[in-house]
Amino acid sequence: MPRSTNKKKRSRIEFEYTGHETVPKDVTHVRFHSNVREVPGYEYDDNDELIDHEYAFLGCTELKEVVLNEGLRKIGKHAFRDCTSLKRIEFPSSLTEIEE
Numbered sequence: 461m462p463r464s465t466n467k468k469k470r471s472r473i474e475f476e477y478t479g480h481e482t483v484p485k486d487v488t489h490v491r492f493h494s495n496v497r498e499v500p501g502y503e504y505d506d507n508d509e510l511i512d513h514e515y516a517f518l519g520c521t522e523l524k525e526v527v528l529n530e531g532l533r534k535i536g537k538h539a540f541r542d543c544t545s546l547k548r549i550e551f552p553s554s555l556t557e558i559e560e
Contacts, residue, residue: 477516485519488545492529499528501536501559517543528552535559 473486478493479500492499500516516539517523523543528535530552537559540546 473522479516483516483520486522487520488522489525489527490517490523491527492532494529494531496529497531497533499532499535499539501539517541521545524548526550528555530554533557 472488473484474489474491475483475487476491476493477483477496479496479498483490519542521542521544523540524545525548526540526546527550531554532552533554534557535555539559540549
């Protein structure tokens with residue numbers, strides 16, 4: 461006889477990123493709009509303090525999958541930092557730069 465568990469299955473929360481809005485923090489799957497050319501990054505000082513940023517994916521701890529659009533050229537430094545559930549990123553052939 462199967463046991464019942466109290467584990468709650470999280471629902472899939474999809475979002476299309478256009479580069480002009482705040483990403484919901486509970487998003488699980490992101491698809492990039494065809495007009496996006498760069499994923500914003502973050503810059504940290506020597507003490508790991510955030511000094512320059514765009515908040516696109518900061519705190520998206522439920523994010524599991526990202527589909528980057530064809531035409532995207534650059535992924536900024538630390539763009540997916542702290543996305544601790546991220547399992548899959550689909551990279552386009554147009555991608556030419558990933559900042560370290």
